[in-house]
Amino acid sequence: MIDHEADVLIEHEIDATTVRIYQLRVTHPTDHTAELAERAGLTADEVRRAERLLSRLGLLQPTPGGGWVAINPENAAENLLAPLEGDILRQRVAMAATRERLHALSGDYLEARSMRSAKSSIEAVEGIENIRAVIDDLARTCVRSLDALVPGGGQSEAALAAAAPLDMDLLKRGVLIRSLFQHGARRHRPTARHVERITAAGAMVRTTGVLASRMQIYDDEVVVLPLDPGRSGAGVALVRDPAVVDYASQFFQLSWEEALDFEGRGDQPTATPEKAPIGQERDVLLMMAAGLSNDEIAERLGVSQRSVSRVVASLMTRLNATNRFQAGVEAATQGWLTT
Template sequence: MHDVEDIDATAVEVYLLRVRHPADDAERLAARAGLAAGDVARAEALLYGLGLLQPSPAGGWVAVSPESAADQLLAPVEADILARRITMAAAREQLQSLSGAYVEARSMRSAEISIEVVEGIDNTRAVIDDLARTCTESLEALIPGIPSEEAIEAALPLDLELLARGAHIRTLLQHSARSHRTGLRYAETIRAAGARVRSAGVLPTRMLIYDRQCAVLPLDPLHTGAGVALVRDPSAVGFLYRVFDHCWDDGIDIPVTPGALEASEGVPTGLEREVLQLMAAGKANDAIAEQLGISRRSVSRVVSQLMTHLGATSRFQAGARAALNGWLS
């Protein structure tokens, strides 16, 4: 079958001449068009391939309307598309007929097994994908440390799909993620889609809670690829949900532009503000680092920046000047 763009100006001219002069022989038609006989013959062959010309019983060619030519040319393709659609519909209906049995079996599994162990990273991802796609109301997530690029690439599409369906997401990161580009990009992306995102200094473990009905805990907190435990017992899930709420209440909202002093007003924001508040409370660098989940070197660097910015020679003086500036309110 020829593409539409194969119909050039010569073919169009020959076609229209055939419509007006069906009895002309090739030489006469070539003379009318001012074309060589070979050009007319090539154009007629093209038009015949498209179904726009048909051989006349008396010899020569008869022009066919574009509508009739299209019907004849595309009929096999349309028939093939129809057959494929019928096959697809049958396959979809056959697969969807299992939905009721799947939901029933899944509910029975949830009722019978209060704790299910899933081993291996691939199986873990499959289970989390299933939980995310069947979640309808809420997801609470504790994410200690700095999430890896691979983990974010796996989680982000599921989170965005959940939010698009109207589910609520609360994600609690560790303070250390606030100074890392990967963690910030993830936080800002899901927050823009409607999630609530905070960070806290110390998180007990990685944890996901779907619809307040199933909690996902790592089998080995130091090796997330080992697998997960799915906890469905209502009492246990309720306890874990309260643990999440306790951590959430201690968290701090991640600012829109964290990690830098605002040049326009000189007011500390994000991590600098937290360090300043803990300095003013008399916390030493080691205690600040532990509470915020960052390194002592990072704390020392932020403290040095704050002291320089405030023109202070001591931590006490820095706290006093920050209070006078209203930065601690």
């Protein structure tokens, strides 16, 4: 392979002095260094420097008598570049062979996908890296539509960063995206900026009051649901059963029709007055106002902490509150704590 230093010399260091010495060596091959220096009007050190450079480039070769003989530039280039061309050829052959082996797996990949779908209409995927890989695969193969329920108000920076490139790629390919957030997302600046970006690219985004669970529907063929909504990143289920997919699509459409546009309806959505909570929901609200944690409320009511978390999230959404203190103030304002 060519010495990288020689490559740098070719590009930067063949100056007028070096060219002059090369020409003199062509016409005076038997001159000693001192004689050549005198002809060129240079010092002996300058001549020797030029000759060393020309030698490294293959333009001069030493003679048995201790002098130098000039070599045709085309021959020098051939000798200098031949090893590199050989390396390039070997790399191209290796690349072609690797590409052929990988392309040969395409049939196995498609067969495996079809077998996966045929064997089970529900596929469980656990682990954050596996989930991301599945979502990436669904996004790459999506060709018509993506409908998504996005609960929880404002989304994390990490979630938005992961979603943005996938959404923009889908929109660029002409896929229709409809995303349904909760009203609280309007007040979350990172989420609002993300929505502004994707809507400018063609996405449709609306908001609603309460969303029970995250859901994604790809091409009306695959539904992605959380295996355990109470634990972030625990796992997802890929559902391909036509009846379930059809039900999920109808549920999304109903929620979509009752929702409000993310932009253009004011800072807060207009809604009818909320009815005061009753039963277990009221018990949770009273204990929230008393300062009890979700674990303490769950223990007193004899229910799971996850169930309490869902009720708390629903109450905070209905009260348009971002924290428990704000929820307590709003509940008192509406008379929910004394009803």
